[in-house]
Amino acid sequence: MTRNEFKSLIEKKEPILLDGASGTEFQKLGMPIGVCPEKWVLENADAVTMVQRKYVEAGSNIIYAPTFGANRFKLGDYGLEDKVVEMNLALVQVTQNATKGEALVAGNLSPTGEQIYPLGDRVLEEFIDVYKEQVKALVQGGVDLFVIETMMSLQEARAALIAVKESCDLPVMVSMTYDESGVTLYGTDPLTALITLQNLGADAVGINCSTGPEKMIPIVEKIKPHAKVPIFIKPNAGLPKMIDGTAVYDMKSDTFASYCKELIGVGANIIGGCCGTTPEYIKELKDELAGLKTILPNTKQGSCISSERKTVVIDLDNETRIVGERINPTGKKQLQAELREGSLDEVTRFALEQIEMGATILDVNVGMNGIDEKEMMVRVIQHLSRLVDVPLCIDSSHIDVIEAALRVYPGRALVNSISLEEVKIKELLPIVAKYGAMFVLLPLSDKGLPKNIEEKKEIIQTVLEKAKAFNYQREDIVVDGLVTTVATNALAAKETLEVIRFCKEDLEMPTIVGLSNISFGLPNRSYLNSAFLTMAIASGLTMAIANPSSELLMMAMHSSDVLQNKDPGSMRYIRKSSEQQEEQ
């Protein structure tokens, strides 16, 4: 099945049915606790085929092959690490025997049971390789598509997704498992998973296991506005109750189906069951959803970036975002010395301080002499991704550094920056697009700085066209206002304000400025920077790269948001004001 065929299937607006539980059904068939499930399946292939056949007959359009733990790490727990290819091929066959071509077969990738560096010892690349081995076998076995499911680590989900994307062109669905507090074991929330995964190339993003269907309704409602891909839901038959040491799922099939109907109503496109559900549940579901139409994915997701644990929406009409500029060794002697010695203490301090002062995104630039920038960038990103939960802006003039950073960054990054220079368009843009990152569009070309505002606007439009070929939309690109100092060009501020207005009003694109450039060469710069930020916000600015430790600047930003009706009830302004009071 091609990705386009998958898309066409969704566009029919008929709810697509997945299968129900495997694990709990296998236990009913007698699978003991503690065995390797994949080995047991192969030893009980006919019985498993029969269960899966019942799902097909109940109406499932997609059956998950029982390859859940069939990766080298997991099989290694049972001394089966050398059987990956062989087992996956055989496991696919079990399902294909059940579907007889009447339902699609999804190769199932699931957690490896290992933790990724820096939590564990193994680096991301090892996980990608492990998944790739399984993916290749499943492709060879003839699966129609992939499902990555029951993921708790967003980074591990990324590893599996990258493995699929780099191995084949089959559609791939990814679902995460959330606990009752609404986040994964590693702290990822559903919106953050959606943003990260749909931009990395997932064809559907979903939730499986976790809870009963009723708890998923508000989650789907919340993430649907940002979903550019179908949402799929595979809930348990309610929350488990432990009876005699066994998890019992006691939501009846009619109740289950009725909640699932509501899930379709709020935006789920694909639906099935997880633990505790049976072919009866899928049959009930099919009847309940008959004739129902699904809500198609959106064409836009909003300007969203994410860390592993948080999404920041860069809203044209909402909160102005400060991108903390301090993690950048240029002109910072102590930071340079520490980085040379391999210490990240100053990076830690800058990160925490900037967030404390109000930065909601951190720019990361480690370009300096005497260090391996790529290695350091990867280290800093790994470090900051654990330390803080704000999204990062990856800032480098070297394409290989940005590529390495994007690969290891566990969310949807912002990349700073892509201009109309040939090397950026030809080499950097495809890489940034591969990882689905947002990027800062710097309106200059190989000819240098644009001579006037018309040329600036032309460059913006041209880069936009080039990026559209990589499926970028306006909302995915932040235009840099390209600030120069008023000390040498009296019209510098007015020209940048016009670019901001043009992007906001005519293109509906977010904008960013490097504030401090405006006042270069003049005294008392913080006053000029603050006034410029205020004017820029009034012209429609969405983000500023700045040092948030200037109270003058931050109060100007908060005041401007109040005045531009970007801070409902002046809540952020009042909170910031009272924080200030406490400090005094």
Place this chain on the structure above:
Amino acid sequence: MTRNEFKSLIEKKEPILLDGASGTEFQKLGMPIGVCPEKWVLENADAVTMVQRKYVEAGSNIIYAPTFGANRFKLGDYGLEDKVVEMNLALVQVTQNATKGEALVAGNLSPTGEQIYPLGDRVLEEFIDVYKEQVKALVQGGVDLFVIETMMSLQEARAALIAVKESCDLPVMVSMTYDESGVTLYGTDPLTALITLQNLGADAVGINCSTGPEKMIPIVEKIKPHAKVPIFIKPNAGLPKMIDGTAVYDMKSDTFASYCKELIGVGANIIGGCCGTTPEYIKELKDELAGLKTILPNTKQGSCISSERKTVVIDLDNETRIVGERINPTGKKQLQAELREGSLDEVTRFALEQIEMGATILDVNVGMNGIDEKEMMVRVIQHLSRLVDVPLCIDSSHIDVIEAALRVYPGRALVNSISLEEVKIKELLPIVAKYGAMFVLLPLSDKGLPKNIEEKKEIIQTVLEKAKAFNYQREDIVVDGLVTTVATNALAAKETLEVIRFCKEDLEMPTIVGLSNISFGLPNRSYLNSAFLTMAIASGLTMAIANPSSELLMMAMHSSDVLQNKDPGSMRYIRKSSEQQEEQ
């Protein structure tokens, strides 16, 4: 001659010729030093008529009647205070005998020799009465128009002008005499005289005596762009040299005429000679100017207000103006107590401090219980007009208070404010128009605050129409943005910014806001006020009523002016920054 006939005469674009010197000619005829010139003229009427006849024959279109000192105060020096009417009638006859209807006869009003309160004991009203007595006699004698000349006190010139305007409808020309430094004895500069007098109803404004014609060229160049009335010039034949105790003017008539030609080239419409010139000079002038066309007065003067010694141009594309708000007893216990006791110490302190901090206009409001507001307003205006040289904004809710203030204010005031309320349009507008003051248009009506921005715009347009009937133009009116707090209306700032943009871009009108209203009810107000000022300046604001002692606010203003290219070379910003440094 009607004022319209005078205007038509100017519109022919032919240079209008005045006469030459009287005094120095009479001295040649034997008039001794120390006598009453008017008495001497009447005793030597035939000789004087003959001199004036020569001017007519040389080409003068207007002959000044020899009524220079024929006012009660001046004649009083010779015990002739009861002969005012009789002498003026006779003196006009002397000139009429010379002109024989071939030239116009101008009744001549000149300094009384007395100083006006608070410099002297006599109040303005006495001077108006003295001039009125002379004006009525001259009208009875049949003068064609009036000239008020050789004035050194702008306030005395105003007294004479008010006297003419309140006595007849004849055209009236007013010229001041400047010393070599370019200001009058009382410190008035030519632009300030022009702005004050043309708005008070002068039909031509000029310079006489003072210096030779060459020094007047740059002055005419400078004031011409603001002149809505013809400019007239009556220079001496060079600077006097004292020879044997007598002033000798030695610029030759051809040199004189050649400079006068240049004066026509830079914008003079009416020209003649003062001390040292003779009928020969006028003859030479007539030949030199033959065929030359004058530059007509402008239809616009710019948004200018003045004190007695300074003009402030409220330029849409230049320096933002801070109107100091502190001279207002509302909420100020000490100021209230002092005003009740009749002390102006606090007023003095507020005035000086606000100017020191950057206010270029001062709002004056003395409305409070327990004092006679009208009396206090007149006192404060008299006091401040001597103390400081910034123009004043007359701020009262009582029409009689504003009227008394405008009469005594020695420049072109700004009045705060006129709304669409019936009492303001019917009663206040005609008074404000009589004194030619600029006014603040407050966009509210008898129905109260406008419900939305469209209603606000409608009120602005309606008041504008009403004001046009009184010869007001857009440039003469400053629209108040009518600021309310964002605490109760989240769109308050955006709506006011739109009014400012509308006035600047669509109407090309100056705007003013009372800054502090925006933040009422919120903490940390100075940040909000400063950010709002910055946004307002970016939207086109020209003035703000504020307390300039807030450094945050003033630096926001100076920064905004730099960013909006309203501070060429960042000169004011850099100066303000270095002042700050010095204070620290």
